[in-house]
Amino acid sequence: MEVVDLLIEARWIVPVDPAGVVLESHAVVINDGRIVAVVPQSEAASCFSARSHKRLEQHVLIPGLVNLHTHAAMTLLRGLADDLPLMEWLQRHVWPAEAQHVSEQFVYDGTLLACAEMLRGGITCFNDMYFFPGAAADAALASGMRAAIGLITVDFPSSYATDADDYLAKGLAARDQRLEEPLLSFCLAPHAPYTVGDGGFSRVLTLAEQVELPIHVHLHETIQEIEESVQRFGIRPIERLRRLGMLSPALIAVHAVHLDAHEIELLAQQGCSIAHCPSSNLKLASGIAPLAELAAKGINIGLGTDGAASNNRLDLLQEMRLAALLAKAQSGRADAIKAHQVLHMATLGGARALGLEARIGSITPGKAADLCAVALDEFALAPCYEPVSHLTYAVAREHVSAVWVAGRMLVENGQLIESNETGLIKLALLWQNKIRP
Template sequence: MTTSLPLVDLVIEARWVVPVEPAGAVLDQHAVVVDGGRIVAIVPRAEVDARYRARNRKCLPQHVLLPGLVNLHTHAAMSLLRGLADDLPLMRWLQDHVWPAEARHVSAQFVHDGTRLACAEMLRGGITCFNDMYFFPAAAAEAALASGIRAAIGLITVDFPSNYAADADDYLAKGLAVRDRFLGQPLLSFCLAPHAPYTVADRSFAQVLTLAEQIEVPLHLHLHETQQEIEDSLQRFAVRPIERLRRLGLLGPTLIAVHAVHLETQEIELLAAHGCSVAHCPSSNLKLASGIAPIARLAARGVNLGLGTDGAASNNRLDLFQEMRLAALLAKERDGRADAVAAHQVLRMATLGGACALGLDGEIGSIVVGKSADLCAVSFDDVALAPCYDPVSHLAYAVGREHVSDVWVAGRQRVENGRLSEGDESGLIGMALLWQNKIRP
């Protein structure tokens, strides 16, 4: 009798399920069964009705169901600075435009509003988790919780004063208080986020490392983004930044090296030997003319890779489908091999790779029984996606974020038919326009 079957919260039926684990798998005509916010089964569609009763059912006949995307590096609140100063090299962009604008305008309200705007953009593009680095992290945490997205909140440290904190000691003390305040929130995790070797002194790095070991969180920092950064380090410290971090003891399995564009062979070996992860941000690197990271060589040495958008001020989109396509194409050109980075590999970077870097791979990043139901559905019912011989190829090379139809975070639907399930999108646009009028030069 059907009444004896287990009752579950949700059954999602899809034309294809791409679980990411095991690697290379594509499940045809399958269903993902969700209960209590977790994946409890992955079964052929023909069997699901004989095994489960569902309170809710979602049928996706022309869709791919995949894990929610993980944005491994962003400055979410900088959505409010999107397009403020374009077509400039990194340090001029920072020193002449971004940092002065931040000094004038960044506040807890700025961070809350900018992060809410970013969360809406990311959710609609299939991103269910983001790794943030910015001032006023409590405001970012509150915005993420209000949006229903998963977030790794970066507890930033720099050696200069800001509207948020006076010095490195103040940044760390305030960051630790933020972690303590939100520690019980299941959708939040934390990273210590010393900004970069050129903004953090040796003493501050030592404090960060001690604290990271005590509270067992990842380290998230910009590293080897530009050639100028390396030249400045050679002048100030007589070593390249990675070697400086090695001497300070910061290289290790918890380190997320953002950008890692300019790497010598021995530096790739160092990152691999210490089990570091790299957050590859191809659009931002191209826009700022920073270079192209050697991700095929990093992958060949076993370095864990994830994808990041960076902030909307330097991209100018929070779009991981764009980053997947660029990452794969740029790697092919850089290495002169069409197979340098393949479709399944770049999809792993956008999902499980980011989860591994954050220490969340037991919870998210793949469609596996027991994991949280952080899921993204992509509709292939579009003339621009026909025909389809290989759905993973389409995800890497043809799909745009506009094809995302539905998104779930911990089993709760956050996007339905391409629109936010909750929240006022027109209100967010109005809020952004108010900030535009304040910030406009």
Template sequence: MNTPIDLLIEARWIIPVEPTNVVLEDHAVAVDKGRIVAILQQNEAGARFSPRQVKRLPHHVLIPGLVNLHTHAAMTLLRGLGDDLPLMEWLQKHIWPAEEKHVSAQFVHDGTLLACAEMLRGGTTCFNDMYFYPKAAAEAALASGMRASIGLITLDFPTPYAADADDYLAKGLATRDELRDEPLLSFCLAPHAPYTVSDRNFAKALTLAEQCDLPIHLHLHETTQELDDSMRMFGVRPVERLRRLGLLSPGLIAAHGTHLDANEITLLAQHGCSIAHCPSSNLKLASGIAPIAALTRNGVNVGIGTDGAASNNRLDIFQEMRLAALLAKGSSGQTSVIGAHQALRMATLGGAQALGLDAAIGSIANGKAADLCAVNINDIGLTPCYDPASLLVYSAGREHVSDVWVAGRIRVADGCLLETNEIELINLAALWQNQIRPRKV
């Protein structure tokens, strides 16, 4: 008697990510109760399972859902505000003043809804967020049916969200306590950056992270100014400062890592830290090119992030995958550095590993959650196909994503969002734009 299951997905190709460098042809993924129960040849599936639903993808590549390892989702409402400026000028003269005036729980909820829609439609099923009003971000992610790691942000200075570091931490932990049983949510402690958090408050965040068994997500070595300021104020560069404070560990997710020397790369590797590589944001803000070839060669886990839409200006992991691979080749002078399979791993399992979620997501494997993305390669710009992995990384784009599942539930079907009214979202964004920078009549 065949085993009843919820869903059988048959695809022309499946790239499971683990084991590495594997492409399965004419295989199927069996899904039940939100989890993968088998990966097998299509001609065997009918003899083993009685699916309630069958999804046939004859011109598609099926991959794990993409993981956006670093973003500020609500900042989609600031997309394009103050472009083409250096990081600190952009922050101090445009972003921070706009945030001080406009950021609220409603702003975060609405901006995160917009971000989730963009990410889901582009094949991203999980994002690691860092922003104010984390409860509002979490509620928007849940409303969108998306998996999210919610950052519990900490800063030294007051904002409309919190008065001081203790207030940030208390509010963040209250959000975590309220929502900790939501299966699509996880949490990180998120002390913003070495230039915005004191030693005392880093120590508090570390203590709480250890007590609650949470990763720590922060910005690190993003600009040369950050390094110069750290030398002036602390006498050491930020990585060494964090080492002395005890923050270097397998639970550390360092966004950017644009300026790292050989000793710092060795330290990150020795302590099992992860880097959230954000190539488009680093280029747009002229921050530099992260030494991804050296990081991966030394065994540092690397995931891919977009940063916020205000500094990218897209939440597009396909674009980041391709750029990450090309920049690594160009900056190292080695064409074999960061191949297609490795770039795809960074965009999936690398991010999941950094978040401590690799037992649940990041690859197509028995027992894992059915977070999946189907890419339709039946397109004039994607033919011929000699290597599906190469095609995904170097040729395909988010516009080729056809179907997306989160925990076995379909969220995008034939390119259309199922949980979101796109027209309503566009109108909502226009209302916020008119508040932030009214159009001249």
């Protein structure tokens, strides 16, 4: 009998790969932070001796959720300036607050708060874009969380860097210091076509090809962004990036709300990924992305929360529900996007966009044991005919009962094991008093 670290038995297991599969009364076998096997519970009992045993009798076990786009440190700006259009929100409120307050400590503390919120909701990996990426990386590590850290680039100076070259140099230095951290990966993160010039994009592309990193960029988020691009460059942003050579399987296009048929075809042909952020798109009145059309073209799609300043919740289960419902309304077809597709977006789709599909995103032997257990045992969730339907349309993040990252349990019985929740609240209040005395 093989001795292993952990055996998790669950009423339902949804591996995500193969697609559409729901396993009943199975077990996940884990050793050294990796999945060894997924087998019927009777086989697990006869073949494995586990040092630790977790029984989830009325739960569904899924891969840890992957938040494909966020600005984690912006939890400290949650609710600062609500109910405003994107550019007014940015130019009159967010950017001035950032200019005054963003520092290494701000980013560390804000990311620490975000990690606790995300873990509590079943998110085990997030793709970040913000200043002081080294501080964000350190906060993720302190939380035990997996993170893809974006090395941000903009053309204007900030408290972090002075110009595009300085942003890239500092970002690469932060990456080089943490290359051996198994929970970290990195992206190049030019902010948006309206904040990065052609020269900055060219330098990003050269680096991406040299060090083989994904490129994470806001793209076609608003009509205003597109109109300004036409005025400045004579072309729409996607066409501008195409001419610069930026469209490729390395590109993660964040939002991608306003697309014509040719642009959707172009993204599909070039193998780009989309980070779909439905709550943020709605809150900032950016629009409703053509999710059904994107999926029909075979484009890889992941889900993102965006930052807490433009969403107010880092809740990927909520994004799953919204993504499915909006796609039905936008397309006029109730079957446009189905529950299993949305779960794929929230897990393997995000992992694939980050180049991490060989490590995370599905409950597959050999992959890291990044897992999320959702309890379906309360009356408000009864009856349960199909657990993936419940995950998409019925549950909330409050139903997440257990979370593991690389086999390490970080949430148990719905509570964070290693984070001091009282201390996090005090930390947030301290920053609130600084930002708005």
